[in-house]
Amino acid sequence: MHLSFTTPFFYNSSCSCAHFPVMDFSRVCRRSTKVNFEGLQKYPHELQLYNDFPAFTISIGELEQSMAERLCVLQTLEEVGNRGLKVGTEDWRKTVIEDLKKHNLRGFCKLLTATSLGSDVEDFNMRRRDHMSHYMLRVSYSESEDKRRWFIAREIELFRLRWLYLTESKRSEFLLLNNIKYSKADDREKQTAVKLSYGFMTVSQEYYFIPVWQVADLVRSRKVFIHKGMAYITNDDIISVLLASYRATLSQALAYISRRLHVLDDDPRILGLVKGAGKNTREVEYTNFANKDKVDIRQLDTLAEISYPLCMRQMHQRLRTVHHLKHFARLQYGLFLKGIGVSLEDSLLFWRSEFCKQMDVEKFEKSHSYNIRHSYGREGKRSNYAPQSCMKIISTSVSAGQYHGCPFKTLDSPALLKALQGSGFSMIAQHEIADLAKKGHYQLACSAHFSHSHKGADQVLIGHPNHYFDESQKILMSKMVKKEEKGSSTIVKPPAEKVKADTPKTDVWEDMGIDLSDVPL
Amino acid sequence: MGKFSPDTLPELLSVYYRRLFPYDAYTRWLSYGNVNSNTFSHREMCFTLAGDIYIRYQSFDKPSDFENELQKKCPEKIDIGAVYSMKPKQKKLGSDMEVVERELIFDIDITDYDSVRTCCKDADVCSKCWKLMSIATKILDTALRDDFGFKHILWVFSGRRGIHCWVCDEVARKLESNVRSAVAEYLQVLIREDSTGKMVNLSDKTHPSIKRALEIIDKVFVEVCVEGQNILGTSQGMLQMLQMMEDNLRKEVEPAWEKLHTSVDRWNAFVGIFERMRGELKWKNKHLVDEIMLQWAYPRLDIAVTKGANHLLKSPFCIHPKTGKLCIPFNPATAFTFDPDGVPSINELIEELQEFDRKVAQEEDDVKRKVKNYKKTSMYKSMQIFEEFLRNLEVSCRNSKADPMEF
Structure with missing residues (x-):
């Protein structure tokens, strides 16, 4: 009944060097070493939860190739997701597999679709590569919160895809192998539950009990009836349970690895592989603040009009009208400002001038200036936090009275259309954007917003609000240069002075600590 | 003292x-x-x-x-x-x-x-608005005990x-x-307002925890909100609710309200009209009475x-x-x-x-x-x-x- 998987710990923290228990790199294996073939006993099923760490010898070449292939699979999943296909649907499944075939990933394709490769040895090898590549990418993607989130999201999608290809009997076999059991609700229990649930449950359906803690996602979205800590799930919900537990194990393992990454420094070959794979992520991480042109805060209103993505524009307008923003909005907007080149001094000045329209300076200094300095890496553990990416912004929850988050997600169509009214877009364009947003393609909606704001510009896929800003400025600059050639002036000022900033290290989420002004009374 | x-x-x-x-x-x-x-x-x-x-x-x-x-x-x-x-x-x-x-x-x-309160502003709390907190307590406490x-x-x-x-x-x-x-x-039912000012949209399959919350609210809604907070006693309060209604419903409710003078009368009139017209309403208004009760009295966490x-x-x-x-x-x-x-x-x-x-x-x-x-x-x-x-x-x-x- 209790669903528990041991957390695999990839490294032994007491060791001074990278220690892959059986992957012994000290015996340099440039050529493929013979696999100690144990038959399929070690991998009795095509799907695995990667609970044990890989314990075998493998050549660097094979390792590198399998990592590259897995990465390609994960990136394909992301791309298909970005095209707006909903995970788990028939369309999504087909598109992913078609795209994978284009990339020539025969082995992986067979594995994912649960088709045999023809012989036991080949099947075994493929499952082994699946195992190995998963573990290596864990290391590659453990470094930052953004990377971890990306990796977990993709692996979860991958697992879901593979589950879809399993037959009913293969699924039961998998549950059995992994020792996952649920108790079925008997007729009397069912009767009681049907009554308690105000008819939410039906007598005709079969139900299984499971502790609510194991079905967090179903609870979150209120998709299941829960009573006294037990959720009543249907057969179809079992995948959610599996995913929740898989996600939890994965996230623990990644966090564990991230604290021990330094042990890799001793092995340049592995370090190279790991770093190499980690760079290929297509999620935008915005670290480009060194040598950035300084932005004058007096220009912010203009910039908000011409170069801000909608999320930032909304918060900027809100701040200008009510002279206050709540914690998460301050964080999201504040880091964005840092990213576009507003210095710490200017940032303090900017927030102070707005906030002090409705609070006294003393209160501002006490409650807010610490957090602003903190986000510039001048307080606490002194990490220079990176501006939030779209992924991050989209995934944060926004409740009533809050203005952070992604407006394409948080606003319903009428509200979004209203927000777009001032943009000067045609009605068709406005509806195009609202439609994209409604279908859940938030980044595409933002990209469309970008192309309508910058007529004639190349199509840009927005993955980061600062990316939006930079691209916009680039276009305006080039226009300005053209105009200057013709002898006219422009609204955007040329770069003033260079500001040096440290490269940001981690995500701001982890150690923002508390916001003193929001400490409840 | x-x-x-x-x-x-x-x-x-x-x-x-x-x-x-x-x-x-x-x-x-x-x-x-x-x-x-x-x-x-x-x-x-x-x-x-x-x-x-x-x-x-x-x-x-x-x-x-x-x-x-x-x-x-x-x-x-x-x-x-x-x-x-x-x-x-x-x-x-x-x-x-x-x-x-x-x-x-x-x-x-x-x-x-x-x-949604009219008796006090900001940090002040009186026994009237405390009632809202007590509803919140009841709903949350029940959910934590019974559900979890x-x-x-x-x-x-x-x-x-x-x-x-x-x-x-x-x-x-x-x-x-x-x-x-x-x-x-799971416990946060109210989300950011949509363009009509609504903070919750129910579907036909309302989750049992919300139904139970509605039962709790229903018992005291008129006393605490309609009467205590006088929610329909001001033109501003009426406007707030009218904005959530689709045209044909608003056309019936608005004139009815103008003829009446107290918050309670107006609320009862609205519920009556709503029940009568329920079959013709679009999905966004199908559960309006329940949605209003939640918006005015569900815990704001x-x-x-x-x-x-x-x-x-x-x-x-x-x-x-x-x-x-x-x-x-x-x-x-x-x-x-x-x-x-x-x-x-x-x-x-x-x-x-x-x-x-x-x-x-x-x-x-x-x-x-x-x-x-x-x-x-x-x-x-x-x-x-x-x-x-x-x-x-x-x-x-x-x-x-x-x-x-x-x-």
């Missing part, structure tokens, strides 16, 4: 921490039956000293250290943080300190009800404008962060507090520095009759204490010593609530210590 004045606070606090603060019960709570000795010593405590000086990351090796420090520093406010993997006071820059345990907490702030099966729930009035809920069951304290946020979001395991929350038994009122546990079952104005303030408590001492001065000294100080004051009733909570908690802790395999 004199009124509380913030100037006298330092002096009063010193007496309060010396004579009244319930150290024993308080530290027993945070020790959780001493199943694990780190539970107390790895707990972050934050003090706020006069002049808004925050001292974060404090921790105390044993209860007596806490007592001594509290009497020495006399903080204006105490916040309780999480239990960490190391002693918070030993935290250095860049050290890896992870949350290992944290009560599941909820914070409801009356200011979040500003768009929690047993050890402590409800605390913050001393001014908020209520806090501490769920202290072992499972709750050890929740993973994604589960914590799932619980929070600050879920960031619940989600973030490292979030601080004001401790029970500290004194609100502005009002002088004690931050005390209350009984969720009788929340409806709880009177926030009746909560004793620090100066009242100390006067009561002195009064008692004067009366019994003639009697023998042992009588005096045998009676715990707080029993001589109006803190007594909330202490009983706290003691009972603690007794049940300690029984559970002991059982889980005896049988650690039990879930």
